[in-house]
Amino acid sequence: GESVGLHLPTLSVQEGDNSIINCAYSNSASDYFIWYKQESGKGPQFIIDIRSNMDKRQGQRVTVLLNKTVKHLSLQIAATQPGDSAVYFCAEISFNQFYFGTGTSLTVIP
Amino acid sequence: KAGVTQTPRYLIKTRGQQVTLSCSPISGHRSVSWYQQTPGQGLQFLFEYFSETQRNKGNFPGRFSGRQFSNSRSEMNVSTLELGDSALYLCASRKGTSADTQYFGPGTRLTVL
Numbered sequence: 001g002e003s004v005g006l007h008l009p010t011l012s013v014q015e016g017d018n019s020i021i022n023c024a025y026s027n028s029a030s031d032y033f034i035w036y037k038q039e040s041g042k043g044p045q046f047i048i049d050i051r052s053n054m055d056k057r058q059g060q061r062v063t064v065l066l067n068k069t070v071k072h073l074s075l076q077i078a079a080t081q082p083g084d085s086a087v088y089f090c091a092e093i094s095f096n097q098f099y100f101g102t103g104t105s106l107t108v109i110p
Numbered sequence: 111k112a113g114v115t116q117t118p119r120y121l122i123k124t125r126g127q128q129v130t131l132s133c134s135p136i137s138g139h140r141s142v143s144w145y146q147q148t149p150g151q152g153l154q155f156l157f158e159y160f161s162e163t164q165r166n167k168g169n170f171p172g173r174f175s176g177r178q179f180s181n182s183r184s185e186m187n188v189s190t191l192e193l194g195d196s197a198l199y200l201c202a203s204r205k206g207t208s209a210d211t212q213y214f215g216p217g218t219r220l221t222v223l
Contacts, residue, residue, distance in 0.1 A: 034211060043114075043200050043214035044153075089153065091212075097166060098143070098212060100153040 008087065012107045019077040021104045023090035028071060030092040030099075035064060035075045038103070039086045047075070047088075082108045112137065114203050114215035122221045128189040131218045135182050135203030141165075142184040143212065144176060147198040156199075159184055160206070188220075196222045 013019045025033070031052040036044035050057045050064045050073075057064050063076040073090050087103040115134045123129050135142050143166075144156040155168035159178035176186040182203075188195055198217045204210040 036214070043216045046211055046213055049211055098155065102152050 008105045021075045023073040025092040027094045030094040032093040034091045036089045116215040133201030139203035145200040
Protein backbone atom coordinates (compact mmCIF):
# COMPACT_ATOMS: atom_id res chain seq x y z
CA GLY A 1 0.00 0.00 0.00
CA GLU A 2 0.98 3.65 -0.19
CA SER A 3 3.35 4.81 2.55
CA VAL A 4 2.39 7.85 4.57
CA GLY A 5 4.91 10.19 6.06
CA LEU A 6 7.31 12.98 5.40
CA HIS A 7 8.44 13.18 1.83
CA LEU A 8 11.92 14.56 2.00
CA PRO A 9 13.15 16.73 -0.83
CA THR A 10 15.80 14.79 -2.68
CA LEU A 11 18.90 15.82 -4.51
CA SER A 12 21.00 13.57 -6.71
CA VAL A 13 24.41 14.71 -7.86
CA GLN A 14 27.28 13.18 -9.74
CA GLU A 15 30.42 12.43 -7.78
CA GLY A 16 32.80 15.37 -8.08
CA ASP A 17 30.08 17.93 -8.74
CA ASN A 18 29.11 20.63 -6.27
CA SER A 19 25.91 20.28 -4.24
CA ILE A 20 23.66 23.01 -2.95
CA ILE A 21 21.07 22.25 -0.29
CA ASN A 22 18.57 24.91 0.65
CA CYS A 23 16.58 25.67 3.75
CA ALA A 24 13.96 28.30 4.47
CA TYR A 25 13.67 29.33 8.09
CA SER A 26 10.71 30.91 9.72
CA ASN A 27 11.74 33.24 12.51
CA SER A 28 13.46 36.51 11.74
CA ALA A 29 14.60 36.61 15.39
CA SER A 30 16.69 33.45 14.96
CA ASP A 31 20.27 34.33 15.68
CA TYR A 32 22.14 31.10 15.12
CA PHE A 33 21.93 28.40 12.46
CA ILE A 34 23.45 24.93 12.15
CA TRP A 35 23.65 22.34 9.41
CA TYR A 36 23.61 18.69 10.40
CA LYS A 37 24.27 15.55 8.38
CA GLN A 38 22.50 12.32 9.27
CA GLU A 39 23.55 9.03 7.79
CA SER A 40 21.28 6.03 7.87
CA GLY A 41 21.08 4.53 11.36
CA LYS A 42 23.10 7.29 12.99
CA GLY A 43 22.43 10.47 14.92
CA PRO A 44 22.76 13.90 13.28
CA GLN A 45 26.34 15.08 12.98
CA PHE A 46 27.33 18.75 13.22
CA ILE A 47 28.73 20.11 9.94
CA ILE A 48 28.93 23.87 10.15
CA ASP A 49 27.26 26.79 11.87
CA ILE A 50 26.74 30.50 11.27
CA ARG A 51 25.66 33.41 13.43
CA SER A 52 23.13 35.94 12.22
CA ASN A 53 25.76 38.71 12.04
CA MET A 54 27.47 36.84 9.20
CA ASP A 55 26.32 36.00 5.70
CA LYS A 56 28.92 33.40 4.76
CA ARG A 57 31.10 30.91 6.52
CA GLN A 58 33.44 28.32 5.05
CA GLY A 59 34.60 25.01 6.35
CA GLN A 60 36.39 22.09 4.80
CA ARG A 61 34.60 21.54 1.46
CA VAL A 62 31.46 23.15 2.88
CA THR A 63 30.15 26.70 2.79
CA VAL A 64 27.05 28.04 4.48
CA LEU A 65 25.31 31.13 3.13
CA LEU A 66 22.76 33.11 5.10
CA ASN A 67 20.32 35.53 3.51
CA LYS A 68 18.38 37.19 6.29
CA THR A 69 16.33 39.31 3.91
CA VAL A 70 14.51 36.28 2.55
CA LYS A 71 15.16 34.01 5.55
CA HIS A 72 17.11 31.50 3.53
CA LEU A 73 20.04 29.30 4.40
CA SER A 74 22.07 27.16 2.03
CA LEU A 75 24.78 24.56 2.35
CA GLN A 76 27.24 24.15 -0.48
CA ILE A 77 29.35 21.01 -0.67
CA ALA A 78 32.29 21.15 -3.03
CA ALA A 79 33.45 18.11 -4.99
CA THR A 80 30.71 15.89 -3.60
CA GLN A 81 31.83 12.39 -2.62
CA PRO A 82 29.86 9.15 -2.13
CA GLY A 83 30.40 9.54 1.62
CA ASP A 84 28.37 12.74 1.50
CA SER A 85 25.19 10.76 0.79
CA ALA A 86 22.93 11.43 3.75
CA VAL A 87 20.01 13.52 4.96
CA TYR A 88 20.94 17.13 5.68
CA PHE A 89 19.03 19.21 8.24
CA CYS A 90 19.16 22.86 8.97
CA ALA A 91 18.42 24.10 12.47
CA GLU A 92 17.53 27.63 13.51
CA ILE A 93 18.01 28.71 17.09
CA SER A 94 15.69 31.34 18.44
CA PHE A 95 15.47 32.35 22.11
CA ASN A 96 17.61 29.36 23.01
CA GLN A 97 15.28 26.86 21.33
CA PHE A 98 16.25 24.64 18.40
CA TYR A 99 13.91 24.25 15.44
CA PHE A 100 14.72 21.69 12.77
CA GLY A 101 13.79 21.54 9.12
CA THR A 102 12.48 18.34 7.61
CA GLY A 103 15.74 17.62 5.83
CA THR A 104 16.97 17.00 2.29
CA SER A 105 18.15 13.61 1.14
CA LEU A 106 21.37 13.83 -0.87
CA THR A 107 22.39 10.93 -3.08
CA VAL A 108 25.79 10.95 -4.74
CA ILE A 109 26.03 8.95 -7.93
CA PRO A 110 29.47 7.39 -8.42
CA LYS B 111 36.83 14.27 24.07
CA ALA B 112 34.18 11.55 24.00
CA GLY B 113 30.92 12.35 22.25
CA VAL B 114 27.38 11.97 23.47
CA THR B 115 26.62 8.36 24.35
CA GLN B 116 23.24 6.69 24.58
CA THR B 117 22.24 3.35 25.98
CA PRO B 118 20.84 1.02 24.96
CA ARG B 119 21.23 1.38 21.20
CA TYR B 120 18.32 -0.90 20.41
CA LEU B 121 15.29 -1.89 22.42
CA ILE B 122 12.21 -3.97 21.74
CA LYS B 123 9.21 -3.66 24.04
CA THR B 124 5.54 -4.57 23.95
CA ARG B 125 2.55 -2.29 24.30
CA GLY B 126 1.82 -1.24 27.86
CA GLN B 127 5.37 -1.68 29.08
CA GLN B 128 7.60 1.15 30.15
CA VAL B 129 11.12 2.00 29.08
CA THR B 130 14.03 4.07 30.36
CA LEU B 131 16.68 5.45 28.04
CA SER B 132 19.97 6.88 29.17
CA CYS B 133 22.19 9.66 27.84
CA SER B 134 25.66 10.78 28.87
CA PRO B 135 26.52 14.23 27.50
CA ILE B 136 29.89 15.48 26.37
CA SER B 137 32.08 16.28 29.35
CA GLY B 138 31.47 19.85 30.46
CA HIS B 139 28.07 20.10 28.81
CA ARG B 140 25.28 20.91 31.21
CA SER B 141 22.33 20.95 28.84
CA VAL B 142 20.73 17.77 27.54
CA SER B 143 17.84 17.69 25.09
CA TRP B 144 15.79 14.75 23.91
CA TYR B 145 14.19 14.32 20.51
CA GLN B 146 11.95 11.75 18.88
CA GLN B 147 12.59 11.02 15.22
CA THR B 148 10.14 9.11 13.04
CA PRO B 149 9.70 8.87 9.26
CA GLY B 150 6.27 10.40 9.58
CA GLN B 151 7.02 13.39 11.83
CA GLY B 152 10.70 14.07 11.45
CA LEU B 153 12.69 15.38 14.40
CA GLN B 154 10.46 16.45 17.28
CA PHE B 155 11.62 18.09 20.48
CA LEU B 156 10.68 16.33 23.72
CA PHE B 157 12.37 18.30 26.49
CA GLU B 158 15.56 19.96 27.61
CA TYR B 159 17.29 19.74 30.97
CA PHE B 160 19.86 22.12 32.37
CA SER B 161 21.43 21.76 35.79
CA GLU B 162 18.92 19.08 36.79
CA THR B 163 15.93 21.28 35.89
CA GLN B 164 13.60 20.89 32.96
CA ARG B 165 13.94 24.11 31.03
CA ASN B 166 11.82 23.51 27.94
CA LYS B 167 9.20 20.97 27.02
CA GLY B 168 7.75 19.94 23.70
CA ASN B 169 4.23 18.88 22.92
CA PHE B 170 4.23 15.29 24.11
CA PRO B 171 1.87 13.53 26.53
CA GLY B 172 2.73 13.07 30.17
CA ARG B 173 3.77 9.46 29.49
CA PHE B 174 7.07 10.96 28.37
CA SER B 175 9.19 12.19 31.22
CA GLY B 176 12.81 12.79 31.96
CA ARG B 177 15.32 13.80 34.55
CA GLN B 178 18.87 14.94 34.83
CA PHE B 179 21.41 14.04 37.46
CA SER B 180 24.05 16.16 39.11
CA ASN B 181 26.69 14.79 36.74
CA SER B 182 24.54 16.02 33.81
CA ARG B 183 23.64 12.49 32.72
CA SER B 184 20.01 12.27 31.73
CA GLU B 185 17.33 9.62 31.48
CA MET B 186 14.03 9.66 29.72
CA ASN B 187 11.15 7.40 30.56
CA VAL B 188 8.14 6.41 28.51
CA SER B 189 5.34 4.67 30.34
CA THR B 190 2.45 2.65 28.95
CA LEU B 191 4.10 2.24 25.58
CA GLU B 192 2.05 2.53 22.41
CA LEU B 193 2.84 1.27 18.93
CA GLY B 194 3.28 4.87 17.80
CA ASP B 195 6.15 5.34 20.23
CA SER B 196 8.37 3.29 17.95
CA ALA B 197 11.07 5.74 16.90
CA LEU B 198 14.68 6.75 17.11
CA TYR B 199 15.20 8.68 20.34
CA LEU B 200 18.04 11.14 20.13
CA CYS B 201 19.83 12.89 22.90
CA ALA B 202 21.84 16.06 22.30
CA SER B 203 24.08 18.06 24.59
CA ARG B 204 25.50 21.55 24.64
CA LYS B 205 27.44 23.65 27.08
CA GLY B 206 24.85 25.92 28.59
CA THR B 207 22.18 28.46 28.20
CA SER B 208 23.56 30.48 25.30
CA ALA B 209 23.15 29.48 21.69
CA ASP B 210 25.89 26.87 21.81
CA THR B 211 26.30 24.19 19.23
CA GLN B 212 24.27 21.10 20.03
CA TYR B 213 25.84 17.68 19.50
CA PHE B 214 23.81 14.52 19.05
CA GLY B 215 24.29 11.00 20.25
CA PRO B 216 23.76 7.94 18.04
CA GLY B 217 20.23 7.42 19.29
CA THR B 218 18.25 4.57 20.78
CA ARG B 219 16.06 2.69 18.32
CA LEU B 220 12.88 1.72 20.19
CA THR B 221 10.49 -0.76 18.64
CA VAL B 222 7.13 -1.33 20.29
CA LEU B 223 5.33 -4.54 19.33
